[in-house]
Amino acid sequence: MDLARVQIREAEPRDARRIAAILDAGSLHPGAExxxxxxxxxxxxxxxxxxxSKILVAESEHQVVGVLQLIIIQHLQRRGGVCAELESVHVAxxxxxxxxxxxxxxDAVRRAAEMGCYRVQLTSNLQRPDAHxxxxxxxxxxxxxxxxxxxxx
Numbered sequence: 001m002d003l004a005r006v007q008i009r010e011a012e013p014r015d016a017r018r019i020a021a022i023l024d025a026g027s028l029h030p031g032a033e034x035x036x037x038x039x040x041x042x043x044x045x046x047x048x049x050x051x052x053s054k055i056l057v058a059e060s061e062h063q064v065v066g067v068l069q070l071i072i073i074q075h076l077q078r079r080g081g082v083c084a085e086l087e088s089v090h091v092a093x094x095x096x097x098x099x100x101x102x103x104x105x106x107d108a109v110r111r112a113a114e115m116g117c118y119r120v121q122l123t124s125n126l127q128r129p130d131a132h133x134x135x136x137x138x139x140x141x142x143x144x145x146x147x148x149x150x151x152x153x
Contacts, residue, residue, distance in 0.1 A: 001060060001098045008107040011055040011067065016042035018064040019057065026090040028125060052115060056108060058091070058100045066091040068104040070111060084112035086122040089131075105138050123148075 011019060016038035024033035034040075048055045051072075058066035069087040074080060086108055091100045112120050123146040124131045132142065 001095065001100070003099050003103060005060060006065070006100060006103055007059045008056055008103055009059060010049060011045045011057045011064075012049075013042035013045050015057055015064050016045055019045070019055075019067050022064070022067055022090050022092050023088060025093050028127060054111065055088075056104055056111075058104050060095070060100075064092075065095040066100045066104050068108055070108045072112075072115060072117070078118055081118045082116050084108070084115070084117040084120045086120060089122070101134060102138060105135075109138075 017035060020033055020035040020038050020041045024035050027033055045055050048069075053072045054070045056068045056070060057064045068089045071085040071087055073083045073085060075083050086105065089101060089104065091104075109120050120140075122135065122140065124135060136142070
C-alpha cells in the first residue's frame, strides 16, 4: 500500500459499520462488538465530533482501514494540565504491517501536541506483545502498571 495515499481524518457516523468490523476483527473478546448494528458506534462518533476528543480513521481508496480513539483529559495535576489517551487502536487485518497504525498514532500525537497536551498515554493488553513493540517503536515507554476493574457485566 502506498502510505502517501492514506488519509487520516475524523470519523463520521457513516463510518460506523466499517469501524465496528475493524474493532471486531481485533477484539480479544469475541462477540463484544456488533458490526451488524452500527447504531451505538455512530452515536459515539457523533458525540466525539462535538468535543476535543476525536475518533480518527485511516482511509485508503475510499475505505476505512484503521481506527484510533484520541481522548482528551483535563487533569487536576500539572496545574490542570491536559493529557491525551489513545484507545481502540486497530487496523483491518488485511492492512496490518503496512504502516497504517503508525500514521494514525503519529497523527494523534501531533493533534495532542497542538491541543497543548503534556503527555500522550495508552494501555495495551498483556496478551499483545506485538502491539507493545509497535508502541515502543513510536516513542512510548512501559512506565506504569495498569489496573482495570470490570463492572456491570
